[in-house]
Amino acid sequence: MITRRGFLVGSAASAAVTATAGCLNGKKGAVALDPNRVVVVADIHIPLPLKEQQYPDGGRDRPWIVGMVKENIAEILALDPLPANVIALGDMSMSFGEEREYAILRELLQPLYDRGIAVTLGMGNHDIRASYAKSFPEAAAKSLVPGRYVHRVETPHADFILLDSLVEPKIRGRHNELGGAALGKEQSAWFDKELKALKKPTFVCAHHGPYQVKVVGKITRCPKVVGYLYGHVHRWSFGAPFSDYGVNARTIRSVGIGSFGIDGDIGYAIMDLAPTAATLKIIAKDYYFPVKKPQAERPPLWDELVRDHIGRKVVFPL
Secondary structure: OHHHHHHOOOOHHHHHHHHHHHHHOOOOOOOOEEEEEEEEEOOOOEOOOHHHOOOOOOOOOOOHHHHHHHHHHHHHHOOOOEEEEEEEOOOOEOOOOOHHHHHHHHHHHHHHHHOOOEEEEOOOOOOOHHHHHHHOOHHHHHOOOOOOOOEEEEOOOOEEEEOOOEEOOOOOOOHHHOOEEOOHHHHHHHHHHHHHHOOOOEEEEEOOOHHHHOOHHHHHHOOOEEEEEEOOOOOOEEEOOEOOOOOOOOEOEEEEOOEOOOOEEEEEEEEEEOOOEEEEEEEEEEEEOOOOOOOOOOOHHHHHHHHOOOOOEEEEEO
């Protein structure tokens, strides 16, 4: 059963990947950071054991997630070349943005920091900014919009704007009252000015999709915006939002990124950028969702859903 696999990934498979990374990153054959390679992840959802969860409506214990996150990070560290940047598209918390979840995440990300890889984290509807700030105090100083976590990641051939689409819930601790999706007036005004001033091809990123954040018209009419990347859906999703019908119509590609380990499509994406195009490679590792009987036979459909995306690439003209 996949949840058992996810729970035990820290053993043989993860050890093998870690050993490979150690060989690649040794003194003689150190792997350099590639500024034209970016890894994109989404929906990490770090959990706490049920007995440690602060909110009575928590009810979510996913012990396999931490093992899967460790495995994925070890794989990223084994890449040759290494990415200079990792961008995470929100929902770092399992449910309600508890402080210790972010502390655990910081520890899990440390091997990336140790290699000099820049990690840029976004806000999702399960996150809480104040709790996040306790473990990532430096992020607020880097934000381009006060009160939000808005960031720009620069690469030689294209830049990435990571928007903060989180509307925090009025009441924490209820699954039916999670955070919403909107940019707000100040961030929207900043984004409008930013779009007019863009000089390089730019990917717009957020936790929520472009229609949820209501930016489709803005990004498709801006000639420098070449794509939109988002999380939230826990699925590999592919679209082409367009600006209008008629002679002025313009289309860009959008891609929803699978989750980093909780459920649905499992994996991450590697983007390699060149002067005229960026290629996003889907690393489709698994598909699963929690079931009440861990010993139940794995449904054949899950394997087919994984095969749908293995080796898939999406090309963004720049």
